[in-house]
Amino acid sequence: MTAADEVFGRSPNASTDDVAKLAGVGIATVFRHFPTKVDLLEAVLALRLERLRDRALELAASDDPGTAFFGFFSQVVAESASKLAIGEALIAAGSAAGPDVRAAGAGMREAFDKLLAEAQSSGAVRADAQFAEVYALLIGASRGATAVGLTPEVRDRMLVLVYDGLKPRS
Amino acid sequence: MTAADEVFGRSPNASTDDVAKLAGVGIATVFRHFPTKVDLLEAVLALRLERLRDRALELAASDDPGTAFFGFFSQVVAESASKLAIGEALIAAGSAAGPDVRAAGAGMREAFDKLLAEAQSSGAVRADAQFAEVYALLIGASRGATAVGLTPEVRDRMLVLVYDGLKPRS
Numbered sequence: 001m002t003a004a005d006e007v008f009g010r011s012p013n014a015s016t017d018d019v020a021k022l023a024g025v026g027i028a029t030v031f032r033h034f035p036t037k038v039d040l041l042e043a044v045l046a047l048r049l050e051r052l053r054d055r056a057l058e059l060a061a062s063d064d065p066g067t068a069f070f071g072f073f074s075q076v077v078a079e080s081a082s083k084l085a086i087g088e089a090l091i092a093a094g095s096a097a098g099p100d101v102r103a104a105g106a107g108m109r110e111a112f113d114k115l116l117a118e119a120q121s122s123g124a125v126r127a128d129a130q131f132a133e134v135y136a137l138l139i140g141a142s143r144g145a146t147a148v149g150l151t152p153e154v155r156d157r158m159l160v161l162v163y164d165g166l167k168p169r170s
Numbered sequence: 171m172t173a174a175d176e177v178f179g180r181s182p183n184a185s186t187d188d189v190a191k192l193a194g195v196g197i198a199t200v201f202r203h204f205p206t207k208v209d210l211l212e213a214v215l216a217l218r219l220e221r222l223r224d225r226a227l228e229l230a231a232s233d234d235p236g237t238a239f240f241g242f243f244s245q246v247v248a249e250s251a252s253k254l255a256i257g258e259a260l261i262a263a264g265s266a267a268g269p270d271v272r273a274a275g276a277g278m279r280e281a282f283d284k285l286l287a288e289a290q291s292s293g294a295v296r297a298d299a300q301f302a303e304v305y306a307l308l309i310g311a312s313r314g315a316t317a318v319g320l321t322p323e324v325r326d327r328m329l330v331l332v333y334d335g336l337k338p339r340s
Contacts, residue, residue, distance in 0.1 A: 132320070133328035140314020140328070144306045147313060158303035158310070165335025 004044045009082030012089035016040060038090065042098045045086045049104035052076065056111035066124025069115050070163055073138060077159065078152075080142030109135065126168045137162060174214045179252030182259035186210060207259075212268045215256045219274035222246065226281035236294025239285050240333055243308060247329065248322075250312030279305065296338045307332060 003023035007014045016037050020027040034040035055075070059068035090097065097105070116134055119125040125134075141162055145155045173193035177184045186207050190197040204210035225245070229238035257267075267275070286304055289295040295304075311332055315325045 129331060130324075130327065132324045133331060136314045136318045136320055136324060136328045137311075137331060138314075139317050140310040140312075141307075142310075143313035143317060144308075144310020147309050148306045150302070150306055154300075154302045154306060157300065158306045161299060161303060161307060161335040162332070163335070164339060165331040165333070169334060170340065 001044065001047060004040055005048065005082075005086075008041060008044055008086045008089050010085065012085050014089070038098075041086060041090045042101050045083070045090065045097070046100040046104040048079075048083055048086070049101065049108045052079075053104065053108040053111045056108065056115050060111065060114045060118050062118075065115070065118035065122040069119035069125060072112070072115055073141075073163075074159060076138060077141045077145050077155065081146045084143070084146050112138070123168065125166050129166060134166070137166075171214065171217060174210055175218065175252075175256075178211060178214055178256045178259050180255065182255050184259070208268075211256060211259050212271050215253070215267070216270040216274040218249075218253055218256070219271065219278045222249075223274065223278040223281045226278065226285050230281065230284045230288050232288075235285070235288035235292040239289035239295060242282070242285055243311075243333075244329060246308055247311045247315050247325065251316045254313070254316050282308070293338065295336050299336060304336070307336075 004019045007019045007022055016030055016034075017027050019040065020030045023030070030040070034043060052075075056072055059072050062068040087097075090101075112135065113131050116125065116129075116131060120127050120129070141159065144150075145158065150158065174189045177189045177192055186200055186204075187197050189210065190200045193200070200210070204213060222245075226242055229242050232238040282305065283301050286295060286299075286301060290297050290299070311329065314320075315328065320328065
């Protein structure tokens with residue numbers, strides 16, 4: 001799974017064979033667990049989303065909900081290039097996201113909603129922002145960073161603008 | 171061209187035949203001007219970008235550069251779903267953007283840069299924002315709106331957050 005995450009996160013056009021090589025196992029072993037490339041891609045994407053959900057839930061219990069919220073937002077945007085590559089590989093393999101991926105995605109959104117509510121209660125994020133537009137902004141910042149191929153410096157400067165818009169207007 | 175813009179803006183999977191039907195001409199006529207679907211898609215996408223550039227240049231001469239800048243930003247985001255559909259159709263047809271599309275895209279970015287500079291001079295947009303991150307935000311807001319399939323109401327609320335982040339901090 002670690003090898004698959006790395007290989008597909010780098011390139012949507014990678015093959016199951018590349019994964020087997022990096023993992024140091026025979027391709028037959030990979031195919032025994034994941035009969036098709038789609039099965040493998042879905043498992044990798046679901047695992048990523050589950051990890052993000054766990055991270056968000058952990059952060060939602062933090063003493064400093066503002067730092068937790070913005071830290072999580074930054075992490076999602078920074079990781080988006082490799083996550084999108086896996087999503088694109090799925091589309092290229094002719095598959096929509098299966099039930100495991102959809103469930104993991106719903107879990108991640110729910111955890112992000114919780115993190116947002118905590119940050120709003122603490123006053124770190126403006127109270128009039130609703131989940132739908134904050135989530136759209138998260139997806140947009142992620143896709144914008146990937147599409148334009150931003151350097152980490154420009155990505156961070158873009159996030160300053162986004163975060164200032166999310167903070168309460170003084 | 172108007173028919174092609176409408177047809178491909180609705181669906182990346184549309185065919186040249188659909189375009190000919192909507193235009194009320196024979197498919198041979200379309201193929202005489204555009205030998206392949208890629209030629210037609212490129213012409214449509216370049217035309218869209220050129221129109222956006224012309225609109226941005228027109229707005230850059232406005233008396234109210236802040237309203238002009240934010241109005242243009244909103245227009246690009248609102249039109250992004252159909253523009254992205256044309257871009258996707260090009261990718262699905264196995265083509266990267268050709269020279270006409272690239273030139274039109276560069277012209278649009280230059281005009282947007284001009285509009286940003288005017289809005290910054292007038293104090294409507296914060297002076298510390300550089301073109302790279304503002305452009306990334308434009309692309310991100312456009313892709314976010316399309317990816318999540320936002321209603322116009324949520325899209326407008328998302329843009330309130332983005333615009334507040336672009337305004338000078340008081």
